Structure formats: structure tokens, C-alpha cells
Amino acid sequence: MKAIFKREFNAYFKTPLGYIFIGLFICFSSLMFFTYNLSAKTSIMTDYFTHISYIFIVAVPLLTMKMFSEERRLKTDQLLLTSPVKVTDIVLGKFLSGMSVLAVSIVFSLVYLIVLSIYGNPPVIQSLAGYLGILLYGAMLIAIGMFVSTLTQHQVIAAVSTMAIVAVLSLVGSANFDFTGAFNGNLLFLGKFLNGAVDFLDTNARFYDFAKGTLNLVPIVYFISLTVLFVVLTVRVIERRRWR
Secondary structure, eight states: OHHHHHHHHHHHHHSHHHHHHHHHHHHHHHHHHIIIIITTTOOOOHHHHHHHGGGHHHHHHHHHTTSSHHHHHHTTHHHHHTSSSOHHHHHHHHHHHHHHHHHHHHHHHTHHHHHHHHHSOOOHHHHHHHHHHHHHHHHHHHHHHHHHHTTOSOHHHHHHHHHHHHHHHHHGGGGOOOGGGTSOGGGHHHHHHHHHHHHHHOHHHHHHHHHTTOOOHHHHHHHHHHHHHHHHHHHHHHHHHHTO
């Protein structure tokens, strides 16, 4: 796994992808910091964290689109699949390399908290909870993007598909639509089911706990569980392809 991780992590910075991801993250986070902290003259970072998550709609697909799709297109996946390396190690190596690029971006953005600490009195513990939320939320989306990249050999399709999924997960709760108003009578159960499905898919609602600086068990388990689920699904897809 270590060899896979080093290869994939270095590959991000041998191409523009790693720099583009970090650049997008820093540029967008700087804009959010200026808008919701410096201009608003507040050391509370709740609004900053609430809006910074939207950068993942564009950034995560760039990070994950080539994880497996590029391997399939170049036929180099056959070298991996016929090597003695475990599929789990291959998947975890690629996943952790993407997570490391995200972690580098988050470390750079910690400068905002340092600035607030110098010129104000920010709630440091609560702010660190927000950074933890970014890491967990990003991990879940990277796992989803990695899984999508196993389903196609075209990077553009992988990127667009991941972007669509991330956008739905980020924006589904914004509609505030009550399906029980559209389905009544014998179909009321369907309206309740759809409301429940929207509530489950609304990742921003769970991320908001972190944005407020609150560490609740439910969102932590939610993000970790979905991350593990999509990592396992990726392993299963690759294993199935290996034994064909």
C-alpha cells in the first residue's frame, strides 16, 4: 500500500491536478474568509465553514477523476490487477493519496485561524471542529469519486458524474420541498419515504454541526460510514474485474 500511496501522491504533483485542487481550495477559502470573517469583522467561522464545503462540487471531481479511469484507459490497470498487491491495498493507497492532497489544502487554510487568533479571540476548539468536518466531508466525497472512477475509462465522464453526485448531495436540502404535500391519501407513505430520503442525502445538514463547532456522534458516524461503504464498493468492483 505504501508504494501505491507514494506513486499516486507524487503523480498529483507531476501533473497540474494536485496544484489545481490546492489552488482552487485556497482561492475559494480565501474569498470565504474575507467575506464572512474579515469583512464581517467576526472571529466566528461558522459561515466560513458552511460555505467552504461548496468548493468540493468542483474540486473533488478533479482529484478523483483519474484514480481508476486513467488506469483503465491506458491498460495499466492490468499490471496492478496481476501484481501480488492486494486489491484493498491498491484502493486504500489511492484513497489515502487523495486524502493527503486534501489534508495539505486544509493545513494551508489553517493560516486563517492563526490570523484570527492574532487579531481577535476566536473559539479555537470550535473552529478546529469545523476543520475536522471539512476533512470527514471531503473523505466521503473522495471515496464516492473514487468509486465512480472505477465505472468508466473516461476521465471526463468520471468527473462530470462525480460533480453531479456531489452537487445533489450538497444542494438537495436547499429545496425545502415537502413531498407529503404532493402525495396524499394512499400515497402518503411515498411522500414520507421521499422526505426521509432527502433528509438522509442532505450532507450539508450534517456538516452544519461541524460548522457550528459541535461534535455530534451522528454526523461523524454518517460521514465515516459512507466513506467506508464506498471504499468497500470500490474494492468489490476492482476484485470482480480482477477475476474476470
